Amino acid sequence: MKVLWIEDHEPVRDMLAIAADKAARARVQVDLVLAPTLMEAERRLRLERFDLIITELTLPDSYDGDMTIARIANMGSHRIAVSSAHADRESIVATAHRCGCNIAAEPVFKANLPYNRFIQRPEAMLDFFFDQMAEPETRQHIAAA
Known part of the structure; x- marks a missing residue:
C-alpha cells in the first residue's frame, strides 16, 4: 500500500519515518511518503499515485481544513x-x-495515535492504514467474518 502522510509536526514525521523504516525491514508492504506542507503533498500527487492520503487539517500553507481536504480531493x-x-x-x-469526497468518515485524534506501536510492530501501522481504507459497514463485516 502506498501512503502519503501530510504532517507539519517534525517529531511526528520522525517517528513515522522510523516506523516506515522498520516496516521495510520487516517486509511489511507499506510505502510511506511524508510531506511537511500541502504544497509538497500536491507536488508528490502530481508525480505519484497513492492509495491513501492521511492529512492534518491545518498546515503551514493551508489554515482552512475544508480547503485542505478539497485541494487533496481534487488531485x-x-x-x-x-x-x-x-x-x-x-x-x-x-x-x-x-x-x-472519498474520505474516511471517522477522523483520528492525532495525539492518540500509537506511534510507538507502529515502530515496535510494523504490521500495526499497516492495519491502521487498512482501517482508514474501509467504510464502517465494511469493517463490521470483516470483524464478523
Missing part, C-alpha cells in the same frame, strides 16, 4: 483520512463525506 481518486488535533475535525470530515 486524484485516492482515499483521504484525517489525523488531526483540530477541534472541528469531526464536522469538517462530515461535510466532506456529505459532499461525496
Whole structure:
C-alpha cells in the first residue's frame, strides 16, 4: 500500500519515518511518503499515485481544513483520512463525506495515535492504514467474518 502522510509536526514525521523504516525491514508492504506542507503533498500527487492520503487539517500553507481536504480531493481518486488535533475535525470530515469526497468518515485524534506501536510492530501501522481504507459497514463485516 502506498501512503502519503501530510504532517507539519517534525517529531511526528520522525517517528513515522522510523516506523516506515522498520516496516521495510520487516517486509511489511507499506510505502510511506511524508510531506511537511500541502504544497509538497500536491507536488508528490502530481508525480505519484497513492492509495491513501492521511492529512492534518491545518498546515503551514493551508489554515482552512475544508480547503485542505478539497485541494487533496481534487488531485486524484485516492482515499483521504484525517489525523488531526483540530477541534472541528469531526464536522469538517462530515461535510466532506456529505459532499461525496472519498474520505474516511471517522477522523483520528492525532495525539492518540500509537506511534510507538507502529515502530515496535510494523504490521500495526499497516492495519491502521487498512482501517482508514474501509467504510464502517465494511469493517463490521470483516470483524464478523
